[in-house]
Amino acid sequence: MTDIFQEVHEDMRRERAQRLWARYSKYVVGAALLVVAGVGAWTAYQRYAQQQADADGSRFQDAVALSQAGKTADAAAALSQIEKDGTGGYRLLARFRLAAETATDNVADGIKAYDALAADGSVDPLLQGLAKIRAGYLMVDDASYADIAARIEPLAGADQPWRHSAREILGLAAWKAKDLANASKWYQAVITDRDVPAALRQRADVMLQLIASDQPVKAGS
Known part of the structure; x- marks a missing residue:
């Protein structure tokens, strides 16, 4: 008797499944096709994006080669084109490189280019900070310590992730302004930071020696 009930139950399940399939099969098949199409489209997009990135990488390297060959105008033109139509990462890289190229011909224009990067909300905050640091180094020769401090402090x-470079800029700007107290303060901050890169620590040590030699000799000493 149990077998009969089980057979009836299985027949009912098969019949219900057949009715459900007859009613919804087109939707199931359609959804499956959409999934397949979506996977295919995504794969095609990834392939296209990789091809574009590879092409932009080659264009960027060509622009750098032009710059190294002294063809700055051609390099700037190539970088400007990447900035206009390149893929995301290379567009930003081209902007930074173009700012550096601009600064070699005109420091003021280079600072403006870095300032534009620093003020661009679409740029990652870490890279905005880098743009400020690059502008700060360019400003050291001509700007006042007060102007540099307002930007860099x-x-x-x-x-802060860029603190080592920021302190070096501030120390150098103060030293050039003959503000030996602030120069010493900032270079001391460099060498006492345990995470400072070794090369920067060495530069700071040299600058502290120069600052010490610039200190006026006290009477009676």
């Missing part, structure tokens, strides 16, 4: 805090 916010980057010199203990929790």
Whole structure:
């Protein structure tokens, strides 16, 4: 008797499944086709994106080669074109390189180019900070310590990723302004930071020696 009930139950399940399939099969098949099409489209997009990135990488390397060969105008034109129509990462890389190329011909224009990167909300905050640092180094020769400090001091805090470079800029700007107290302060901040790169620590040590030699000799000493 149990076998009969089980057979009836299985027949009912098969019949219900057949009815469901008859009613919904086109939707199931359609969904499956959409999944297949979506996977195919995504794969095609990835392949296209990789091809574009490879092409932009080659274009960028060509622009750098032009710059190294002294063909700065051609390099700038090539970088400008990548900035206009390149893929995301290379567009930003081209902007930074173009700012550097601009600065070799005109420091003021180079600073403006870095300032534009620093003010662009679409640029990652870490890279905005890098743009400020690059502009700061360019400003050291001509800008006042006060102007540089207004820009760079916010980057010199203990929790800031660009603090080492920011402190070096501030120390150098203060030294050039003959503000030996601030120069010493910033270079001391460089060498006492345990995470500072070795090359930067060495430069700071040299600058502290120069600052010490510039200190006026006290009477009676």
